[in-house]
Amino acid sequence: MSQATKERFLVSPFLVFFLITGTQVGIGMLSFQRLVMKEAGHDAWIAVILTGIIAHLLIWVMYKLFAHSPNAEDIVSIHQRYFGKWAGFVFSFALLVYFSLLAFTVLQTYIEIIKIWMFPLMGAWQFSLIFLVLTYYAVLGGFRVVTGLCFWSVVIPLLTIFPMLFFPLEYAHYRNLLPIFDHSIGEIFSGAKAMSLQYLGMEMLLVYYPFIKQPEKSLKWAQWGNAFTTLLYLSVMLIAITFYNEEQIQHITWPTLTLAKIPEVPFIERMEYIIISVYVLVVFPIICIAVWSASRIAKKLFSIKQRRFVPMVLLLLFIGTLWFEEKEQIERLNKWISTIGLYIVVFYIPALYIYVTAANKIKK
Amino acid sequence: MSIFSFFKETKTNGEEKTLQQLLNKLRQSSDFITVEFAVNGHLLAIYYFDSLVDPKVLQQHILCHLQNDVPKHPTITLEDLQKIIPIQRIEVTNDVQMIEEKILKGFVAVQFQKTDNRVALINVANESLGLRPNNDSENEFSVVGPKVGFVENVGTNLHLIRRQIATPNLVFREMPLGTMSKTKVVVAYIDGITNKQTIETVIQRLENINFDIIFDNSLIDQILSDNSNSPFPLFISTERVDRAIYALASGQVVILCDGSPYVVIGPSTFFDFFTSPEDYYLPWVLGSFFRLIRFFGVMFSVLASPVYIAVLTYHYEMIPKDLLGPIIFSRSNVPFPPILEVLFLEITIELLREAGARLPTKVAQTLGIVGGIVIGQASVEAGLTSTIMLIIVSLAALASFTTPIFKMSNTIRFIRFPIILFSALWGGVGIIFAVCFLLIHLGRLQSFGNPYLVPFYPLRVRNFKDSIIRSSYSQTAERPTFLRPLALFRYNPLKAKQKDDIDE
Numbered sequence: 001m002s003q004a005t006k007e008r009f010l011v012s013p014f015l016v017f018f019l020i021t022g023t024q025v026g027i028g029m030l031s032f033q034r035l036v037m038k039e040a041g042h043d044a045w046i047a048v049i050l051t052g053i054i055a056h057l058l059i060w061v062m063y064k065l066f067a068h069s070p071n072a073e074d075i076v077s078i079h080q081r082y083f084g085k086w087a088g089f090v091f092s093f094a095l096l097v098y099f100s101l102l103a104f105t106v107l108q109t110y111i112e113i114i115k116i117w118m119f120p121l122m123g124a125w126q127f128s129l130i131f132l133v134l135t136y137y138a139v140l141g142g143f144r145v146v147t148g149l150c151f152w153s154v155v156i157p158l159l160t161i162f163p164m165l166f167f168p169l170e171y172a173h174y175r176n177l178l179p180i181f182d183h184s185i186g187e188i189f190s191g192a193k194a195m196s197l198q199y200l201g202m203e204m205l206l207v208y209y210p211f212i213k214q215p216e217k218s219l220k221w222a223q224w225g226n227a228f229t230t231l232l233y234l235s236v237m238l239i240a241i242t243f244y245n246e247e248q249i250q251h252i253t254w255p256t257l258t259l260a261k262i263p264e265v266p267f268i269e270r271m272e273y274i275i276i277s278v279y280v281l282v283v284f285p286i287i288c289i290a291v292w293s294a295s296r297i298a299k300k301l302f303s304i305k306q307r308r309f310v311p312m313v314l315l316l317l318f319i320g321t322l323w324f325e326e327k328e329q330i331e332r333l334n335k336w337i338s339t340i341g342l343y344i345v346v347f348y349i350p351a352l353y354i355y356v357t358a359a360n361k362i363k364k
Numbered sequence: 365m366s367i368f369s370f371f372k373e374t375k376t377n378g379e380e381k382t383l384q385q386l387l388n389k390l391r392q393s394s395d396f397i398t399v400e401f402a403v404n405g406h407l408l409a410i411y412y413f414d415s416l417v418d419p420k421v422l423q424q425h426i427l428c429h430l431q432n433d434v435p436k437h438p439t440i441t442l443e444d445l446q447k448i449i450p451i452q453r454i455e456v457t458n459d460v461q462m463i464e465e466k467i468l469k470g471f472v473a474v475q476f477q478k479t480d481n482r483v484a485l486i487n488v489a490n491e492s493l494g495l496r497p498n499n500d501s502e503n504e505f506s507v508v509g510p511k512v513g514f515v516e517n518v519g520t521n522l523h524l525i526r527r528q529i530a531t532p533n534l535v536f537r538e539m540p541l542g543t544m545s546k547t548k549v550v551v552a553y554i555d556g557i558t559n560k561q562t563i564e565t566v567i568q569r570l571e572n573i574n575f576d577i578i579f580d581n582s583l584i585d586q587i588l589s590d591n592s593n594s595p596f597p598l599f600i601s602t603e604r605v606d607r608a609i610y611a612l613a614s615g616q617v618v619i620l621c622d623g624s625p626y627v628v629i630g631p632s633t634f635f636d637f638f639t640s641p642e643d644y645y646l647p648w649v650l651g652s653f654f655r656l657i658r659f660f661g662v663m664f665s666v667l668a669s670p671v672y673i674a675v676l677t678y679h680y681e682m683i684p685k686d687l688l689g690p691i692i693f694s695r696s697n698v699p700f701p702p703i704l705e706v707l708f709l710e711i712t713i714e715l716l717r718e719a720g721a722r723l724p725t726k727v728a729q730t731l732g733i734v735g736g737i738v739i740g741q742a743s744v745e746a747g748l749t750s751t752i753m754l755i756i757v758s759l760a761a762l763a764s765f766t767t768p769i770f771k772m773s774n775t776i777r778f779i780r781f782p783i784i785l786f787s788a789l790w791g792g793v794g795i796i797f798a799v800c801f802l803l804i805h806l807g808r809l810q811s812f813g814n815p816y817l818v819p820f821y822p823l824r825v826r827n828f829k830d831s832i833i834r835s836s837y838s839q840t841a842e843r844p845t846f847l848r849p850l851a852l853f854r855y856n857p858l859k860a861k862q863k864d865d866i867d868e
Contacts, residue, residue: 118792137801148803152803269683277793281796
């Protein structure tokens with residue numbers, strides 16, 4: 001079943017940097033400060049670093065998991081080998097559903113933001129349609145094209161959005177950061193738990209791992225990617241802590257967007273419109289990779305062509321967006337899917353790794 | 365016989381089996397000449413197309429020698445003609461197909477006996493008749509640097525290339541293309557530099573071409589293209605000799621085609637289309653600066669009017685208080701939404717350009733002034749458009765003309781319209797949707813199997829030295845690695861980099 005993936009479909013190891021960062025940084029970047037600061041207050045930045053370190057460990061575990069097999073494999077093959085045909089099928093299928101739902105949640109949440117900030121009267125279906133058509137076009141281009149999108153999704157927002165966020169430092173109160181370690185370890189850890197949702201997305205590595213040229217060499221780049229994500233979150237968090245006070249931030253739904261209202265230049269103001277627009281580029285690769293991963297799993301499970309499966313998923317997503325209209329539903333979905341993701345990344349992957357290691361030992 | 369038999373391959377070989385049948389067929393044209401005369405027991409016959417041969421060469425080098433020298437050699441055969449006729453590469457053959465081809469390309473066929481099926485083919489084609497002798501490369505003008513351009517005659521073009529690359533490794537591979545035109549197409553590359561696989565791809569694709577008449581190299585360009593549905597040109601076509609030579613030296617393949625003053629260069633990348641040979645003739649700081657200006661021009665040209673539409677239609681909160689006054693002032697008389705305003709002006713400019721291109725140069729200049737100034741001014745005064753819009757659209761048009769390669773500047777003017785439409789529908793989000801679409805599209809494109817967006821994606825940091833900026837020559841000793849050249853260095857990098865200590 002595992003045919004060697006042809007060389008020209010593979011991506012260079014260092015592109016894993018963009019794949020990891022591109023999939024980790026998403027909608028959450030606009031609102032994560034509130035949730036983390038609720039738990040850890042002005043020490044939230046410690047929680048960010050802590051979560052970053054845990055994510056480093058988890059990435060290492062993922063690479064270790066793959067190191068057990070001689071050829072580059074994806075999670076489906078590992079499931080099949082260690083759990084047998086049926087149990088393996090169930091686990092892989094669960095991942096397929098998870099990735100599809102992930103794509104759906106990201107899409108739905110972003111459309112919600114567009115509706116609230118920009119076009120309150122416009123139907124959600126328009127955006128979801130154009131998004132899904134674009135996704136179709138990108139995913140049919142193959143993994144290389146999707147990776148290319150990831151690359152742009154890191155570079156372009158970094159050049160356009162990121163500098164904007166530094167303007168509010170003009171009004172920053174650096175004393176907000178003091179006193180450091182004002183919160184207990186428990187509080188910081190629950191902040192880290194809230195933060196961990198922002199690192200989700202890296203689990204898609206489980207599927208695209210065999211599409212990396214010399215995958216074992218890409219560990220370094222994956223770690224750099226994760227470090228870069230941490231750096232982004234950390235700087236945005238620090239800006240938010242120094243700009244807002246602790247009470248105020250609990251009443252702001254999207255603190256990052258509100259930050260962008262501050263900068264003013266002679267020819268333009270209200271930069272949050274630029275951020276929301278450019279955020280298409282941030283969100284879009286996540287949807288693409290999630291749909292690609294789902295279709296890749298489907299290809300291996302049902303031996304259905306990806307070309308066929310992708311339109312089916314996209315159609316389901318489209319019908320889904322017609323269905324979900326209320327904000328509460330979306331919130332609930334968001335919470336639900338991020339909890340699942342958290343369990344997959346933090347509990348399932350290490351457990352799988354321990355199981356695989358043990359199974360290998362027993363065999364010997 | 366089915367009605368579709370027309371589409372089946374007709375056997376042209378089967379029709380004219382013998383030389384006599386071929387000659388009878390050719391005689392239908394009045395410019396096909398048969399000269400027969402008896403010399404020394406040989407009944408000589410000469411066949412040629414009067415319209416293709418050079419009469420001077422024919423008289424001085426063929427007729428003269430045949431009449432004077434043949435009597436001196438009583439036992440002369442066709443093979444001995446090379447001894448008495450001072451023209452290179454005389455071929456003797458009885459292959460009717462070949463005789464037909466050669467006669468149609470301006471060769472003279474000499475026959476010794478009427479019954480003999482063999483003829484000697486002598487090249488007296490008038491290569492340059494009716495073609496311009498030189499080209500000042502006015503379509504890709506540069507102030508500094510040579511102004512030699514390619515011409516319609518492929519022989520001259522090969523000469524222009526060979527003159528500057530004095531290495532035995534420069535290879536010209538000739539292949540006739542076009543079932544009816546039998547156009548001479550030449551693939552040029554430098555052996556030992558150009559990647560073997562690239563050459564193979566090019567040759568193979570050229571061999572697969574099935575077309576009747578090759579009018580111009582741009583036909584080959586389109587047929588060879590990896591994706592024929594893309595508005596983006598995948599190969600550079602240039603009339604500048606220096607550009608073609610630079611491409612050869614960096615490991616690209618150049619395709620020349622008889623009858624076309626443009627050569628096709630591949631594999632090319634998106635960024636190749638924005639480099640001008642002049643960048644290399646100026647100091648690197650200036651060259652880089654103008655290149656950056658060009659990139660900015662492209663971005664501005666593509667995004668300026670969409671952003672204007674998006675901001676004025678949906679995101680008017682983004683306009684600061686001080687800027688609001690002038691915008692209100694200029695738009696207060698305009699009854700249309702911004703999208704109509706933009707479309708009106710954009711289409712006016714496209715019309716002006718198109719009309720200017722179709723008219724004789726002198727008339728076109730007048731038209732430019734009338735159209736540009738009078739219509740622009742009048743439409744503002746009539747309240748059809750606002751002044752700010754007029755400025756933005758004309759600047760965008762101006763910026764799109766900075767692209768050195770004509771094909772790319774056309775593409776840039778074209779892709780503006782879908783983006784305008786997207787921005788009118790979904791504002792800023794729409795613009796980014798369109799940009800996303802462009803990025804995916806560009807990411808999917810390939811030029812002879814090479815990624816189009818290199819060195820950005822796949823990222824090749826080393827090749828940035830000569831992409832957005834043009835680094836100093838001490839930095840650019842390496843050939844672009846994405847072309848996978850067989851030899852990496854163009855010149856010795858150590859010598860170029862050597863620096864003496866201060867005051868020494």
